[in-house]
Amino acid sequence: MGSFKGHALPGSFFLVAGIWWTGKHSLWHATRRNKNIGSTRLASRASQRRLEIIESSVVLFFSFVGMLAEQFAAGGPRLQLYDFAEKHWEYLMNWQHATMYLFFGLAATVNLIVHTTEVAPLALDRLMLAIAFFNEGFLFFYHLHGRSMLDVHVHQLLLFAIFGEAVVAFLEVFHRGNIILELLRCTLTVLQGSWFWQIGYVLYPPHGPEWDLNDHNNMMFITMCYSWHLAFAMLIVSALYCTVSCVVRSRLRRTPPMEMGLLKPRDPESEDEIL
Structure with a gap:
């Protein structure tokens, strides 16, 4: 990640996610809110699972690609962790980044197991996601020794x-399907993605003057800038949520009255488990 592209790539990943x-x-x-008027046709449990x-x-x-890139890209450790001749650790930054990718890969693997088999409890996917976020934050926390003031900030x-995402994902283990928690996780994920881009522009500006990494005024500005990124993330998530909700309601309103009459309310006790 020690470059602009190295921060833009994970930033783009988290923005898309x-x-x-x-x-x-x-x-x-x-669809859950409007299930009694046929909205389950828009998103069946089978389609959710797919x-x-x-x-x-x-x-x-x-x-997997991220781990390979950290190991075998130009200047990578190529699976070498310790130099026995010089007696010191090698490429620890790359190894830490690869470890972050590893835990997200483990979370994805658990999610696949949960949704393709019956051997694991459903909540395990959220628990593993929380662990992946926690591990990312844990490694970043001890990733900053000896850096400049603004870099650390x-x-x-x-x-x-990151730690906010870990906490929210952990709460989802016990409150699955809670839209507030889900949208909060989405907001923090967008925030993380946009902030990775901001870090890239601050530490490795692709054009324009370089930042003074020891200027206190820059720290004050970048703190305020973080609040702007949070507002941007909240706006994006809110707008998308409202758009999707309006589209679903609009499609249901266009359902022919005769077809609506044939749709019977479903027994809440027979509802499929929330995915």
């Missing part, structure tokens, strides 16, 4: 989003 999760959870919530499998497969693939601000 946050937007994808927002759309997915908004659709699931809208989307979960596809999503997990994509995350697993990119996690921008990464410390990133930790608020």
